[in-house]
Amino acid sequence: MTDKPQDRVLIFDTTLRDGEQSPGATMTHGEKLEIAQLLDEMGVDIIEAGFPIASEGDFAAVSEIARQSQNAVICGLARAQLPDIDRCWEAVKHARRPRIHTFIGTSPLHRAIPNLTQDEMAERIHETVSRARNLCDNVQWSPMDATRTELDYLYRVVEIAIKAGATTINIPDTVGYTAPRESADLIAKLIENVPGADEIIFATHCHNDLGMATANSLAAVEAGARQIECTINGLGERAGNTALEEVVMAMKVRNDIMPFQTGVDSTKIMNISRRVATVSGFAVQYNKAIVGKNAFAHESGIHQDGMLKNAETFEIMRPEDVGLTETNIVMGKHSGRAALRSKLENLGYELGDNQLKDVFVRFKELADRKKEIYDEDLIALMRTATDPEADRIKLKSMHVTCGTDGPNEARMTLIVDGQELSTEQSGDGPVDASFKCIKALVEHSARLQLYQVAAVTEGTDAQATVSVRMEEEGRIVTGQSADTDTVVASARAYIHALNRLLVRRKKGGTDQREVSYKVVS
Template sequence: MKEKIIIFDTTLRDGEQSLSNSLTCKEKLKIAILLENMGVDIIEAGFPISSPEDFQSVKLISQTIKNSKICSLARCLYKDIDIAAKAMKYCLQDSFRIHLFIGTSNLHIKHKLKKNFDDILDMSIKSVIRARKYTNDIEFSCEDAGRTEIENLCIIIENVIKNGATTINIPDTVGYTVPLEFSKIVKEILNKVPNIDKAILSVHCHNDLGMATGNAITAIQCGARQIEGTIGGIGERAGNTALEEVIMTIKTRKDILNFYTNINFKDIYKTSKKISNICNLEISSNKPIIGSNAFSHSSGIHQDGVLKNKKNYEIISPESIGSKKKNFNLTSRSGRAAIKFYMKDMGYSEKTYDLNILYKKFIKLADQNGRVFKYDLEALAFLKNSYEENKYYELVYLKICTLYNSGNKIIIKLKCGNKVKKESVSNTSNLIFTIFDLIKRISKIEMKLKKIILKSKTNRSRIVNLVNLSVIYNNTNFHSKKITSDYMKSYILSLIIVLNSIRKYKIVRKKLHNV
């Protein structure tokens, strides 16, 4: 029979500690609702003693969330415990959780807390007894457990359980342990603590050595039944256990992991994206499960293998986490199989184009641009002078003047075929959208700016500016990027690349419609 793994999310507490700006009460509530909808069992809403804002956030979340249990962090100090309980006083759940923690390693006891082991044991017991005045759900964390002597760890755990702790958390606070070592700690606790069966064993792993998910999975194989972590793995330093990784590992490797969670898998991608937006954190493209490249294939060998059987190179489907079906990245490493797939996906049979000729054109464009899109393939397949069409729109003149207390003055001249057209505007403060509107006016193409990424970096004495943008025209996404020493020039040149792509797209549509 499968055993349940409790998912404990600390995005609002440990995760927020890594953000450049604190989240507002409303932002924290939005995240809590997302976590509740995803099926998270326990939401650690904050550390109420740390600030009045954190207290109010915990209070608001406690009064709103119905289906996930609310938890607050507290040091082993009476004032922390009392404030945590006060913040959750009007919790909608039957009970709330108080999460107590104290350093248990010799390093923490001696150098951080300036105490001895007996003092720590006494504080731990008294704090659990104090917390029991407010709730029967008490979690106790032995901070820096990964570097705590096992005998001391077992003594503290036995005593806090004896006095009412119901969940024992073993944190690898600085991400120091490796899976074999961490599994030994979990096993020894289960074997040496006589009353361990009276509590749930939990783990909270950090990712300083990249071991967080590995340690978490090893722990549940050894007997832990609660995993603590954050969405996307955000948190102090290198971050926490990424909950989506643990959840999908349990689901994917059910052949060896006889466990289940209450998570709504199809909400994982949506929840991760929304939380990253609220936290203003970009998800790394190669992030497992939720990264933009997690289900992408660029190698021709991989693309061919996936077309024959997805399982050749995909152990998880994007649909299973609520993400859209991912197609291949068309690059110079792609083969003919990927091109055939894309052309067929767009509705073209092999009789309508010459694959060999198309492939040669494709390789030339891929070497030039890096990545090729579906609309590029159409142009290569059905336009004789596809490369020449890239020069229909060209930048002739650009002037941007910043006027003190009067915004900016912009003048743009574009070559449109055989004509040069000019547009200008004064007293504008929003350069990005103003330039976009001027380009639309000149080209008379009704497009929408979907996404723009601006990146600048210094290279010795030179500044390099990359603009990567996405534009929507006729329900189709058009992409471009450009690098120059001036980011506004990079931006406009990127827009011109898009304009030429849209023009070719329109010509192909008209040509095929007439046929």
């Protein structure tokens, strides 16, 4: 099939903006730069790097990503306000290919928020899109909650944005309300009825509140949209956004009925999926399409028999198409650094010598406790790598006593800002006692929102991966850790979250030195 120019669908990734708005998914500066580099390398066309006016941290991250990007368009988000647009331009202007993305809510519900009439909003749109276009020749405009906006008014404001200089018009299904037939119909009507529609690119931005984000995005493309806004792992507010891996692989696997092309290297999907899951603290559900642990797993006897005879019997795509290597048992306590480096590279991790040295020590410690080291164990090991920006609290030692008859107690020693602190606490089980030890040594008002344990592999010696989510004065942080001892993993995950909280305090204006700790006898 000939690849016609109009068959090219642009992939606009908003993991670093909309994805990071998921409660608890805030990433550090270094993590944002790393994810942006991976997105750039995999062939994403546009990276929405952040919301520059939201904070100094967001501005710094967008600016640095703009400077470092090699291929992708770097986009910043701005409300329909002149200071937002000016700040956005200051952040993206150093990119080889900058874009300003400005938006305003156009539905009756959203117009009521700034209390603007239809005419007043139309004037605001013309003014702000014009300002953006005077600064940058690549301007995207979005009528937020477009799918619940009156059709005649949507025609009107889209035309205004095009005349003011917008080069991309994004049609957001902000609350995941629409259905595939409606999504396609809306794009088709806009193309048919809005003057100048043939001169710009229409985009689609779908949320997954009703589980139809991918279907709605693909329907919009079939109707004429040529840009899909999406995130890695479907990360995003509420039920998330359209998943990048799903739309990319849908168009690749079903190219017979969806003859569209993207520039994404699908073999890099698994690596970035794992990395985003790690830095965001949002684990990928086992049965998630494309990137879930069970996406290429077969337990049914009939399925296994079919797979042995012909993999295509029950797999519509090859694992290697998404960068997945077959799980095998080749690593153990006798494996050396070279073997570990090679295995990690196969799993998508490239480490410097110092990083490898640290990981190798922890690998040997794990190998002494576990007979068989699976790929999943190594991935979990990489997840527990300490954040370079969040290493002020360290677990030195702990001992717990628990059972049906005796007290549930924990003894713990932490290193806090270089000072060794110890305490003993009792609780409702060993995990509760351990968390009380940490809170006694590092006083804070954070509330535990989530405590989740999952086994990495099978067997009684399997590693447990623990995820912790905490909230303090509107700041939400997550922590993760893995260990063959569930209680140890729990304590380290709690500490990981606390370390991240200290970083968030600093970014929020609190001096990083303001940490209250004490020795409890």
